[in-house]
Amino acid sequence: MGRQIREHTYSLINYLEMVKRGEIREDRDVQRLAGQWDAGMRNELIYTALTGDYMQPVILGEEERKGEPARLWLADGVQRTSCLMLFRYGNYKVTSALENSIIECKPGETDGVFDLRGAVFESLPGELKQAFDSFPVRTVIHPRCSTEQISGLIRRYNNQIPMSSSQTALTHVYRYAGRIRELAGHGFFKNCASFTEREKIHGVYEWVICETVTAAFHSGHWQKQAGRMGKYLNTHGTAKEFEILRNVLDRMENLLKERFRGMFNSKDAFIWLALACRFAKRNENLQAFGGFLEAFQDELHCRPVEKYGFKTFDMACDSRTSREKETVIKKLGMLECLLEEWLSGHSAEDHAGAETRKRIS
Structure with missing residues (x-):
């Protein structure tokens, strides 16, 4: 019988802080490097987080280590994680490569709408900063994995064929x-x-x-x-x-x-x-x-x-x-x-x- 996976939902800010502290690792040797996405893909994900739209769960593998606490490795979600990290902490500026750039806001700091093009995190109105930080990140955790099993998860979840042009x-x-x-x-x-x-x-x-x-x-x-x-x-x-x-x-x-x-x-x-x-x-x-x-x-x-x-x-x-x-x-x-x-x-x-x-x- 397979290992029972478990699910956990973090706020985006808590998830990113865990990555920064190394509690969730994205640098597994067999993993593809971050930065594979183009600007259009990054922009669309940022828009998703700011509007509370759906994002697929992040897949984690929990590696058992003798005499040490278990470690969580990203099996699927490195590109999404690095993109969100770049916007939140890396001063990434959203480009014009975005299908829909207008986000509705409450009147106050804005006129009721905010154009995301050219924005960095610090230029967002407070309402959208809060929306970004509180965006729910669902994770699926495969427990008690060996090093070999972690590699298998990375291979399995990154083996999808992208859509052709x-x-x-x-x-x-x-x-x-x-x-x-x-x-x-x-x-x-x-x-x-x-x-x-x-x-x-x-x-x-x-x-x-x-x-x-x-x-x-x-x-x-x-x-x-x-x-x-x-x-x-x-x-x-x-x-x-x-x-x-x-x-x-x-x-x-x-x-x-x-x-x-x-x-x-x-x-x-x-x-x-x-x-x-x-x-x-x-x-x-x-x-x-x-x-x-x-x-x-x-x-x-x-x-x-x-x-x-x-x-x-x-x-x-x-x-x-x-x-x-x-x-x-x-x-x-x-x-x-x-x-x-x-x-x-x-x-x-x-x-x-x-x-x-x-x-x-």
């Missing part, structure tokens, strides 16, 4: 997350694209959908930083835009099959799907779009585009900044020019007939 960004698009997740299960991605299983697991399908809608309908507000793009799409995207994409995926799956699988990868799929969405808004015949893709593979990819200084699409793809706003808008613009040029010499009826002849042969 795509998965994190999707949390900002919560208004449309259900639609996005549904579209990510569309047969197009399995039958017509060349994503890896790892990319699927890490949320790349979902993020390609977000990139597609943004590029197709909001390219002027494209953001390289995924979190910012997600926030914009959550506010300014529409259900109709996702429905247009759904319709395009339905028709493209039936039309393309596996012929252009290599073009629809994690790097470029959003560009092609955004182009298809724009095309579908003004032209019902996606068979013509299939003809354009074929011509692009054959020779249009290296055709100079006059509007863009006679540069080719291949030259634009050589850029290492494939997700920069300027690059995305340029690539979409070049493709639209090539598409218009190709359509001017190929009627939809011609392409439909060619498709029919292919199926018969």
